[in-house]
Amino acid sequence: MAPQHKLVSFTLNGKPTQKMIDVRASLSDMLRNDYSMHSVKEGCEVGECGACTVLIDGETFNSCIYLAVWVEGKDVVTTEGLTGEDGTLSDIQQSFVDEFAVQCGYCTPGFIISAEALLRENKRYTRDELRKMMAGNLCRCTGYENIINAVEKTMEERLEAKAKG
Amino acid sequence: MSIGKSQIRVDAPDKVTGRARYTDDLCDKNALVARILHSTIAHGEVKSIDTSEAEKVPGVVKILTCFDVPHFKFGTAGHPWHLDPGHRDVEDRLLLTSRIRFYGDDVAAVIAENDVAAAQAVRAIKVEYEEFPFVLDPQEAMKDGAPQLHEDFPNNILGHTTIYRGDFDEAIKEDGLIKVEGWYESPTVQHCHIEPPISYAYMEAGKVVVVASTQIPHIVRRITAQALGLPWGSVRLVKPYIGGGFGNKQDALYEPLNAWLTTQVGGRMVKLEIPREDTFFATRVRHAIRFHITSYVRPDGSFAAREFEAFSDQGAYASHGHGIAAKGMGAFPQLYPCDNLKCDAYTVFTNKPVAGAMRGYGIPQAMFAGEAHIEDVAKALGKDPLDYRKQFLMPVGYADSFSRNVNYFDSFRQCIDKGMEQFGFREKQKEYAAQTGDIRRGVGLAVFWYNTGVWPISLESSACRIVMNQDGTVQLQMGETEIGQGADTAFAQMTAATLGIPFEHVHVISAQDTDITPFGTGAYASRQTYMGGFAVRQTAEQMKAKILKHAERMTRMPVSNLDIRDGNIVRTTDNAVQMSLGELATNVLYSMEYSEHIAAESTYQINSNAYSFGCSFAEVEVDIPMCKVKLLRLTNVHDCGTLINPALAEAQVHGGMSMAIGYGLSEKCLFDEKTGRQLNDNLLDYKLCTPVDHPDLTALFVENHEPTSAYGTKALGEPPTCSGAPAIRNAILHATGVAINEAPITPHVLFEEFSQAGLLEKTAKSVPAMAGADR
Numbered sequence: 001m002a003p004q005h006k007l008v009s010f011t012l013n014g015k016p017t018q019k020m021i022d023v024r025a026s027l028s029d030m031l032r033n034d035y036s037m038h039s040v041k042e043g044c045e046v047g048e049c050g051a052c053t054v055l056i057d058g059e060t061f062n063s064c065i066y067l068a069v070w071v072e073g074k075d076v077v078t079t080e081g082l083t084g085e086d087g088t089l090s091d092i093q094q095s096f097v098d099e100f101a102v103q104c105g106y107c108t109p110g111f112i113i114s115a116e117a118l119l120r121e122n123k124r125y126t127r128d129e130l131r132k133m134m135a136g137n138l139c140r141c142t143g144y145e146n147i148i149n150a151v152e153k154t155m156e157e158r159l160e161a162k163a164k165g
Numbered sequence: 166m167s168i169g170k171s172q173i174r175v176d177a178p179d180k181v182t183g184r185a186r187y188t189d190d191l192c193d194k195n196a197l198v199a200r201i202l203h204s205t206i207a208h209g210e211v212k213s214i215d216t217s218e219a220e221k222v223p224g225v226v227k228i229l230t231c232f233d234v235p236h237f238k239f240g241t242a243g244h245p246w247h248l249d250p251g252h253r254d255v256e257d258r259l260l261l262t263s264r265i266r267f268y269g270d271d272v273a274a275v276i277a278e279n280d281v282a283a284a285q286a287v288r289a290i291k292v293e294y295e296e297f298p299f300v301l302d303p304q305e306a307m308k309d310g311a312p313q314l315h316e317d318f319p320n321n322i323l324g325h326t327t328i329y330r331g332d333f334d335e336a337i338k339e340d341g342l343i344k345v346e347g348w349y350e351s352p353t354v355q356h357c358h359i360e361p362p363i364s365y366a367y368m369e370a371g372k373v374v375v376v377a378s379t380q381i382p383h384i385v386r387r388i389t390a391q392a393l394g395l396p397w398g399s400v401r402l403v404k405p406y407i408g409g410g411f412g413n414k415q416d417a418l419y420e421p422l423n424a425w426l427t428t429q430v431g432g433r434m435v436k437l438e439i440p441r442e443d444t445f446f447a448t449r450v451r452h453a454i455r456f457h458i459t460s461y462v463r464p465d466g467s468f469a470a471r472e473f474e475a476f477s478d479q480g481a482y483a484s485h486g487h488g489i490a491a492k493g494m495g496a497f498p499q500l501y502p503c504d505n506l507k508c509d510a511y512t513v514f515t516n517k518p519v520a521g522a523m524r525g526y527g528i529p530q531a532m533f534a535g536e537a538h539i540e541d542v543a544k545a546l547g548k549d550p551l552d553y554r555k556q557f558l559m560p561v562g563y564a565d566s567f568s569r570n571v572n573y574f575d576s577f578r579q580c581i582d583k584g585m586e587q588f589g590f591r592e593k594q595k596e597y598a599a600q601t602g603d604i605r606r607g608v609g610l611a612v613f614w615y616n617t618g619v620w621p622i623s624l625e626s627s628a629c630r631i632v633m634n635q636d637g638t639v640q641l642q643m644g645e646t647e648i649g650q651g652a653d654t655a656f657a658q659m660t661a662a663t664l665g666i667p668f669e670h671v672h673v674i675s676a677q678d679t680d681i682t683p684f685g686t687g688a689y690a691s692r693q694t695y696m697g698g699f700a701v702r703q704t705a706e707q708m709k710a711k712i713l714k715h716a717e718r719m720t721r722m723p724v725s726n727l728d729i730r731d732g733n734i735v736r737t738t739d740n741a742v743q744m745s746l747g748e749l750a751t752n753v754l755y756s757m758e759y760s761e762h763i764a765a766e767s768t769y770q771i772n773s774n775a776y777s778f779g780c781s782f783a784e785v786e787v788d789i790p791m792c793k794v795k796l797l798r799l800t801n802v803h804d805c806g807t808l809i810n811p812a813l814a815e816a817q818v819h820g821g822m823s824m825a826i827g828y829g830l831s832e833k834c835l836f837d838e839k840t841g842r843q844l845n846d847n848l849l850d851y852k853l854c855t856p857v858d859h860p861d862l863t864a865l866f867v868e869n870h871e872p873t874s875a876y877g878t879k880a881l882g883e884p885p886t887c888s889g890a891p892a893i894r895n896a897i898l899h900a901t902g903v904a905i906n907e908a909p910i911t912p913h914v915l916f917e918e919f920s921q922a923g924l925l926e927k928t929a930k931s932v933p934a935m936a937g938a939d940r
Contacts, residue, residue, distance in 0.1 A: 024281065032189075032190075033194050037183065038183045038184075038186065038187075038190040039182070039183025040183075041187070041359070041360070041408070042189070043359040043360060043361065043408070043441065043848075044361075044441040044847070044848050045440070045441065046441070046847070048441070048847060048848035048849050049359055049441075049848055051359055078183070079181070079182065079183050080182065080183050083182050089178065089181060089182065093181040093182065094181075096177070096181045097173055097174070097177040097178060097181055098173070100171070100174065100177075100812045100813060100815070100816045102174060102176075102177045102180045102181060103409075103649040103650065103651070103816060103820065104358070104359070104360070104406075104407065104408050104409040104648060104649025105176065105177075105179075105180030105181075105185055105406065105408070105649065106187065106358075106359045106360045106408025106409060106649075107359045107408075108180050108181055109181070109183050112181060127861070128857075130856075131856040131857045132856075132857055134856045135855045135856050135857050137856075138357075138359060138848060138853065138855060139359065140356070140357050140358055140359055140409050140411065140820070140823075140824070140853065141409055141649050141816075141820045142816060142819055142820050142823075143819030143820045143821075143822055143823030143854075143859065143862050144819075144823065144854075144856040144859060145816075145819040145859075145861065145862045146816055146819065147856070148856065
């Protein structure tokens with residue numbers, strides 16, 4: 001079967017873009033191969049590990065089991081998109097650094113995206129609720145302890161900032 | 166002073182932004198792609214291979230089979246090379262094999278222009294096999310007449326070692342002894358690093374270059390050269406950031422095959438990424454070990470004699486082999502010393518995935534069995550399990566004649582006391598003493614024994630290079646590898662401390678390149694902060710001496726009156742800053758009289774080892790009718806010497822505890838008895854812990870400065886994995902009165918055990934519905 005290509009137009013990390021994409025490609029393959037979004041990691045390619053998590057129109061998806069062509073007209077955010085133009089880390093990225101939530105780092109960008117999605121809700125969750133909401137991502141290094149700490153810390157910071165108006 | 170501070174990881178900012186490059190991030194997107202055809206029988210011989218249909222798949226570049234590979238047998242274990250042939254690893258592998266020894270063995274490889282073509286071609290290859298009977302259980306495999314895997318190993322026994330002391334047969338005749346006996350079963354588990362094994366290879370400047378996700382670049386270079394029959398210098402191994410290893414990547418996995426594949430396509434770049442499913446059965450697993458332990462105990466609790474047998478499931482090839490069972494056995498007489506001992510450890514080939522190194526290297530298995538057994542001994546004697554351990558554990562001052570390790574401090578008792586107090590062990594013990602009803606709680610503890618590195622069994626050597634920039638900052642290069650544990654950060658802290666410069670002035674070159682990096686054997690045996698520490702200190706001291714020599718000339722002050730503090734040359738007699746290191750370095754480098762690029766490099770050979778001890782405390786809630794265990798709390802206490810970076814140490818402990826929880830409650834590779842095929846080769850059916858499977862984890866430390874160590878530190882990488890599972894097992898015993906001698910303690914296991922104990926009688930009618938209710 002000869003590869004078929006299709007023009008895909010979408011927004012990546014805030015910027016409109018379009019490219020001819022192999023219709024068989026997964027979103028994770030497209031983001032890695034065509035856009036060099038190296039934060040999108042592949043750990044299983046069947047939607048089990050969560051390392052490839054991205055935001056699509058504000059919702060988390062495993063990009064390895066999401067066809068690239070499906071992002072037509074949608075808004076995609078990867079971990080690269082959370083970092084400021086000047087390289088400044090976002091609050092949740094900084095918390096992962098400060099709370100020692102990073103070890104090998106391979107699952108880290110996926111966790112940060114899952115965290116960002118729930119943090120955008122601006123609600124206070126218990127640690128148990130946070131654990132449940134982060135359960136789509138697997139980590140073998142950290143025991144999740146410092147990851148939950150980092151998410152909880154940023155959640156409190158954002159709630160405080162919101163309360164201050 | 167940078168030691169003892171929770172410095173931010175040097176690699177964290179790059180890892181939270183996606184800037185940190187892992188193997189696949191570096192590979193050319195147009196590289197050829199390879200896929201491996203794995204056998205679909207557990208034991209037999211490949212009679213013929215028909216690749217004609219596969220060759221027709223568009224995009225296929227080359228198909229290579231077991232009949233094409235060079236015949237250089239090689240061993241895969243990530244051990245240092247040994248000059249004595251008798252101490253080398255068993256060399257039983259070929260790049261691809263016609264003699265099939267497990268379901269999933271490597272038969273052929275396809276190189277294609279893309280992954281889809283490679284996968285299609287693999288499916289189109291037709292293999293004709295002659296099937297042999299196979300054996301999946303090590304004790305069955307030892308029997309006469311069992312299917313034989315390797316000609317050189319009769320009865321499939323790869324290794325059998327013993328520890329016999331005193332007169333066991335006479336000692337058990339003593340009057341009034343209580344005999345406590347048990348069989349203990351530990352599971353086959355997999356490392357499940359989130360980055361699957363991956364490499365890519367190409368030829369350049371007459372060399373085969375392999376970029377790989379490995380813990381041991383210098384060792385994999387050597388093994389790759391051996392497998393291809395090349396001079397060792399003709400292989401260059403590059404290791405970028407790696408997404409976890411846990412011992413699986415302390416083996417040469419598919420790097421040698423990948424290196425050979427590029428030579429078969431004119432040196433074009435070939436990428437070989439192992440799919441997650443194949444990672445389970447075709448890379449390495451932890452040895453499942455079955456233990457039989459018998460203790461003959463006096464009424465006062467002291468041991469008259471002890472017997473220990475271990476049957477370790479090696480799987481199909483030798484890899485790390487008997488080292489794992491031998492290490493597990495080695496801990497047994499040291500932990501609870503006894504004069505009369507009969508210990509036998511067997512490592513046995515079976516037609517299963519290959520067992521290799523995994524975090525803890527035999528000790529999680531041995532601690533599950535040994536600490537379950539000690540709990541049973543205490544129970545049989547009517548003694549408190551904590552007090553009993555404190556009374557009979559290795560005494561302070563104990564010295565092991567082989568490793569020369571000395572229990573300098575009373576680490577065990579200090580750790581137990583600290584854990585007991587902070588955990589509230591005594592209070593909970595009382596609270597849960599007399600429970601009835603369906604839901605019951607319990608607390609338990611277990612200790613672990615560990616040592617640091619591989620001396621005196623193997624070489625311990627580490628090299629370091631420090632190079633100064635014109636601004637007074639330095640580059641640090643180590644042969645030891647960052648695999649996520651934080652080694653780069655710890656080495657930077659050591660360098661800063663010894664050299665007298667700010668932590669931020671040390672830039673660690675994390676990527677390893679065997680053509681450039683000084684030699685080091687890599688990340689294993691919890692060795693790096695201890696072993697690498699010696700090399701860092703020696704090299705930094707040499708560097709400092711060079712700098713002060715220049716400072717002497719420039720300041721006209723004697724070296725003995727000078728020091729480097731916070732990046733400045735300081736006159737120690739009045740603490741006056743003479744100049745910054747930047748001024749000195751620029752001046753020296755561009756001097757028209759005495760120009761020097763200030764650098765130091767040295768190797769340190771380490772002829773010591775160090776004990777690293779600790780314990781775990783667990784609290785569980787058991788739902789008896791549902792046969793379910795909920796872990797409510799887990800606390801680990803470690804004496805790993807001086808903490809170089811307390812926050813990183815704590816993070817290491819969390820990760821190990823998580824692995825121990827999976828080991829105790831949920832993780833197990835399952836095999837089809839009819840075919841030998843693994844049944845749960847994916848992250849959905851293989852139950853490693855998710856965030857909801859743990860409670861909050863507590864890591865505590867007792868810091869006794871290790872006297873043999875360069876920076877007072879010793880093993881921490883693996884120890885956190887060692888005592889969690891038996892602590893959970895003992896907590897379940899406390900809660901229910903039922904001793905479970907099989908890990909993981911799943912609802913399936915509990916259903917059988919609770920049924921036998923009569924705990925399920927009143928709910929017997931609902932049993933059929935519950936039996937399948939595993940999560």
